[in-house]
Amino acid sequence: MENKIKEVKKEIVSKSNLIKDLKDIEKLRVEYLGRKGAVTLLLRKLGTLSPKERPKIGQLLNQTKREIEELLKTKEVEIEKLDKEKRLQGEGIDITLPGRKLGRGTAHPINLVLREIEEIFLSLGFKMEEGPEVELDYYNFEALNIPKDHPARDDQDSFYITKDILLRPQTSPVQIRTMENQKPPVRIIATGKCYRRDATDSTHSPMFHQIEGLAVDKDITFGDLKGILTIFVHRMFGEDRKVRFRPGYFPFVEPGAEVDVSCLLCGGKGCKSCGYVGWLEIMGAGVVHPKVLEMVGYDPEEYSGFAFGMGAERIAMLKYGINDIRLFFENDLRFLKQF
Amino acid sequence: MQVSYNLLKEYVDIDMSAEELAQRLTINGIILERMENISTEIEKVVVGRITAIDHHPENKKLSVCQVDIKEETLQIICGAKNMKVSDKVAVALEGARLPQIGIIKSKKFKDVLSSGMLCSASELGIEPGESPGILILKEDAVLGEDIRKIIEFDDTIFDFEIHSNRPDLMSIIGIAREVAAITDNKLKTPEIKIKEKDERIEKDITVKIEAEDLCPRYTGRVIKDIKIEESPLWLKWKLRLLGARPINNIVDITNFVMMETGQPLHAFDLDLIKGKTIIVRKNRPGETICTLDDVERQLPSNSLVIADTEGAIALAGIMGGKYSEIDQNTKNVFLESAYFNSVNNRRSTAKFGLRTEASNRFEKGIDKEVQIYAMDRAADLISKIAMGKISSGKIDTNEKLYQPCKINLRIKRVNRILGQLLDKDESKTKNKIINILDKLEFKVVEDKGEYIEVIPPSFRGDVEREIDIIEEIARIYGYDKIEPTLFNTTIAQEGKNFRFRVIDHARETLIGCGLNEVITYSFISPDIFDRIRIPEGHKLRNAIKIKDPMTRDYSLMRTSLISSLLEVIKWNTNRQAELVKIFEVGKIYLPYHDKPNSLPQEKLIIAGAINKTGRGDIWEKSISLDIFDIKGIIETVFQGLKVGNWEVVPCNHPAFHPLRNGKIIMRGEEVGIFGEIHPEVINNYRIPGKVNLFEIDFENLLPNVPSDIKYCVLPKYPSIQRDLALIVKEEIFSADIIKTIKSIDEKLIKKITLFDMFKGKQIGDGYKSLAYSVVFQAEDRTLIDQEVENIYKKIREQLITKFSAKIRE
Incomplete structure (x- = not known):
């Protein structure tokens, strides 16, 4: 066994x-x-x-x-x-096949720039406002210290709808509408479309976008304007950018200023993109003219403020190195998908 | 304003280079637009004297000149006729360099040698275009001397952008004055010595002002026995630097003095003024004038004219008339130096569409006190250059046009606006301010302690109030020296309101759905309505019209984004794009019928469109984008915004396929449309494939977007699911079936999902089979089968009665 x-x-x-x-x-x-x-x-x-x-x-x-x-x-x-x-x-696959994606779209570069600028000013305590694109002559010119027959009207040859209604050539009328509706302190930015009778070429477009800013309070000074806009330039273009303020003329501000930033390409040494001057003009600004404050019923002895405005297309062109403004409105997907 | 470095140096000492000067002026508000160096353009051109002139043996048109250039005598062939023996001329030697011609070489003309060239003013770059003959130099030119010693060819031309509030800078003296203020140097204005003859001006001219409001000051002088000829070289050169074209000595002098002083001048041929009378008046009805540019012009009402007893002889402040023009036969001139109303001048130039150097200055407002100075400066030059005899006396209709105004400047206010004391010590600050104002020729008339009384100079018509003076102080002090500060922050207001946040959210969702954002022009062409099949009389055709459009394509403000998106699809499919998925967030502009003079209604529209023509990648090839893709995108946006309670009803928008478009309804109001674009429209745009498109009226959507989220308790009891398949007629809407099912028990039926649909022979033509899954759930207990079975039975009965549905078991 x-x-x-x-x-x-x-x-x-x-x-x-x-x-x-x-x-x-x-x-x-x-x-x-x-x-x-x-x-x-x-x-x-x-x-x-x-x-x-x-x-x-x-x-x-x-x-x-x-x-x-x-x-x-x-x-x-x-x-x-x-x-x-x-x-x-036996279950091998080709992992190099494309992913089955939903596909993400893109924001338009102008809106990308507008949002970025808005974010900077929102973080500095500004509020977003908006106003009509088809605007009264009064808000666009007269209330901004540009009466009829004022030579400055030439600089902004506008599209009129009637004698008193036009397509706004600037976002500045939002300043007036805001001040008419509220008491100081005011601290707003407004962005939107503007229109001027410019024939289309690589730097001009009959429609474009602007960013407008306004701050009014007791004791706001030209120094405060320099302070805020310096912070803006540093956040938008980098801490190492230099900012230059020089006299400029806009009837609704005084003293008026043009704001330059040291060239993004050469850093100020001078190159083709800055016309060999080392500076790029990026916006207009200034202390709100007492006549403008008077027009909206603010006492210029009690209140003062500053305002600024810039073109979104110009900022986007500088920021992304785009050399033709027409690209923004042709909406070629090969262009749009880069943003 | 064009001016040169050397020209400025005649009026102010400059101790910096041209580049540095341009930089300084830019920082102080006079922006350099263009800078041109005109050095080293000319080499080896010397002064020579013609000692003999012979005809060329073979070509009678050519002269053979013997030219003494001190060291030797050269034989030079010349085509001009205006020279004579003993004239001093500019000789380009062998190897000379000329701006337009290049290098000069000796060469033979039919066996006769020419060693160099006699230069004309244009060949030397002094005149634009082509001069009629060679340049004859003054008798005192030194033989053999380099031409560059006579004319300072080495110079830098500046072109400055002048702001419209600073017409005083539209002159050499104006810019020199600014340079003087910035560099702390003294302004040097030319001295004038008028030698009047015995003959009185009144003998030859009387001036009557009939429109004093439009011509508040008119001054004039008579200069007789003048000799009209070409201007001397120095004057031609100055005009060249200033960007003006020489004509004859009188006209050149008036042009030069205008650019020197900012005061436009006009010279009339005295002998052609009828009735020896100048009348400044508004035009008469039907009056015309032929201006210097040879255009016969109708005069619109309120045109200010200079007239004689017979009619208009000049457009005041804009352009002279052909009739009284200075020409070769002019012997005596009447010189006008006036102040014309700027607003009227501006309106007139706009009406005529004629802008001249003169009108450009008048319309912005010139110095009210410079009329006599400018006129005498010109008279002085005319007497020297054109040998004129100045009659004694002058016309001046209003010596007291300029009324100085006193402005109080508070020292504290300067600091309150600029934000920084120029100096910590207030009295030192005051001194600095006074010093700056002094440099700018502002008079400080009295120091009142807390404020000073200031009178701005006559040429600064733009300075009207305290703030204007503060700007001047800031400008000259230097913006760069003002310290950046941050104001006291009050509590931040709501940065982005709900509306802005909803827009952002919708945009983000659309980007997440794979759509590329576009921005298109708000302008449209009236032709697009036909192209997108909008019938005559349709409300979309009621668009805002631009009064004076640039082109037909940009003549209306859009009332829909449909054509905008189709244009973008066309652009891209023309460039081989096989998949176009786009959206835009933009406005439409709708007029109010009842209030034609009010602002239009601006509505924000969110629109999107998709078009697929290529096969895409391995996964995409089987997917054809259709109306349900576009609807799915809208649903995703609504889902993201937590918008529920909307339904879709058929719609008959003319731009869409008649049976493939729908309206989105929320609380009875239309919020949007979507569908497949009509094949005819697609054909009109020459787009390959189909386009599915949506438009959401953001203004109607916004009130339906909840501003916050309310949490619902999660269900505690299990759910039961039943499938339901039925056959119904094709035209019955699934949404109606779902609504009917839901209505059987709103509480217990939680979810109904269509999971299958098909058509085919087996179910019969005109019918479709639909399959739903229905989920039942109670909040307070576990449902039992019998309960569900009862509801299910009711559902089937209801569907059979309502839709004649055949339930598939």
Whole structure:
């Protein structure tokens, strides 16, 4: 009996080496441990042994059974592992295929610049305002200290709708509308479309965008204007930019200023893009003219303020290195997708 | 205003280079537009004297001149006729360099050698265009001397941009005065010595002013026995530097003095003034005048003219008349130096469409006191250059035109506006202020302690009140010296209001949906209405008209963004774009019918469009963009804004496919349209493929956007899902079926999703099969099957009765 057991064991070990898949394991399990399996049959024969032999053989037989079970289990795990690996091997894909994307669009570069400028002034405590594009002559000129027949009207040749209504050539009328509607302190920026009778070329467009700013309070000074706009230039163009204020003329501010920033390309040394002067003009500004304050019913003895305005196209052209304003309104996707 | 470095130096000492000067002036508010160096243009041109002139043996048109240049005598062939023996001339030697011609070489003309060239004024760059003959130099020119010693050719020309409030800078003296103020040097104005003859002016001319409001001052002089000829070289050269063209000595002098002093002058041929009378008056009805530019002009009403007893002889302050023009036959002149009303001048130039150097100055307002100075300066030059005899006496209709005004300047106010004491010590500040004002020729008449009384000079008509003086102080003190400061921050107001935030949100969503933002012109052409099939009389055709448009394409303000987006698609498909997905956030402009003189209604519109023609990449090729893609984009925007409760109803917008467009309705109001663009429109734009497009009226959408979010408790009990498939007639809307299902039990039916739809032979022509999944859920208990089955049964019954639906089991 003992020999028979050893034989069975030897036999299954050698058969187990031939196992190929889970079916083979199952077959062996039935062959040896099944109801009619070799081990089961041997177990049944235990009763025929002498009581002296029985415990020893019984123990041996049980141990052999466990060993076979373990052996088959180990084989099963091995095969399963191999199977899994095999299956994964068959699941190869080309990971260089394009992603299935929803695709993100782009903001227009002018709006990108407007938002950036708005954010800077919002963080400095300014509030956003807006006003009509089709505007009364009064708000656009007269209330801004540009009466009829004033030579400054030439600088802004406008599109008129009627004698008293025109397409605004500047965002400045928003200043007046805001001040008419509220008491100081005022601190606003307004952005939007403006129109001038300019024939289209690489630097002119009959429609363009402006950013307007206004701050009115007790004791606001020209120094404050320089302070705020210096912060703006540094945030917009970088801390290392130099800012220059020089006299300029706009009838609704006095003293009036033109604001220059050191050339973005050459840093001030002088190059083609700045006309070899090292400076780029970026905006007009100044202390609000007392006549403008009087027109909206503010007392210029009590209140003072500053205003500024700049062209979004110019800023965007400088910032992104764009050399033709027409690109903004052609809306060529190859252009738009770069932003 | 064009002026040169050397010219300025005649009026003020300048101790810096031309570049430095331009830089300084720019910082002080006179912006340099252009700077041109005109050095080293001319080399090897010397003074010579003609000793003999012979005809060329073969070509009679040419002269063979012997020219003494001190060291030797050169033989030079010349085509001009205006020289004679012993004339001094400018000789370009072998190897000479001339601005327009280049290098001069000796060459033979039909066997006769010519070693050099006799130069004309234009060849030397003194005159523009082509001079009629060679340049004859003055007798005192030194033989053999370099021409550059006679004319200072080395110079720098500046072209300054002058702001419209500073007409005083439209003159050499004006700019020199500014230079003097900035550099702390003294202004040197030319001295005038008038030698009057015995003959009285009244003998030859009488001046009558009939329109005193338009001509508050008129001054004049008579100069007789003048000799009309070319201007001397120095004057021609000065005009060249100032950018003016020489004509004859009299006209050149009046032009030069205008540019020197800022006072426009006009010279009339005295003998052609009928009735020896100048009348300054408004035009008469039907009156015409032929101006110097040979144009016969109708005079619009309120034109100010200079007339004689017979009719208008000049457009006052704009241009002289042809009839009384100075020409070769002129013997005696009447010189006019007047002050004309700036507003009227401006209106007239606009009416005539004629802007001249003179009108450009009058319309901005000239110095009220310079008339006599400028006139005498010109008279002095005429007597010297044209040998004229100045009659004694002068016309001056109003010596007291200039009324000085006193302005109080508070020292504290200067600091309150500029934000910084010029000096910590207030009395030192005051001294600095007085010093600056003094340099600018502002008179400080009295020091009253806290304020000073200031009288601005007559040429500064722009200075009217205290703030104007403060600006002058800041300008000369230097903006760069004012310290940047930050004002006290009061509490920030609401930076971006709800409206701006919703716009931003919608834009971000659209970008997230893969759309590229565009910005198009607000102008449209009237032709677009036909192109997008808008019928006559349709409200979209009622657009704001631009009074005087640049082109037909930009003559109306848009009433829709449809054509704008189609144009962009066309632009891109023309450039091989295979997938165009765009949006714009922009305004439309709608007139009010009842109030024609009020501002139009400006409505913000969010519009988007998609067009696909190419196959795209591996994943995209099976996707064709259609109306449900555009609708999906709108739904995504609404979802982002938490806008619910909207429905879609069929619409009949003419620009769209008649059966493929819909209106979006919120609380009974139209908020937008979407659909497939009509094939005819697509054809009109020559766009390949289909375009699906939407327009959302932002103004109507905004009130439907909730300003905050309210949290709903999550369900505690499980839900039950049932599928429902049915066959209905094709024209039945899915939304109506969903509405009907929902109405069976608003509380327990939580969600209805259409998950399948098909048409085909097996269900019959004109029918479609729809499959919905319906989710049931209660907030307070677990639903039991029987409950759901009861509702489900009602749903089926309702669908059968309402839509004659066939329920598929």
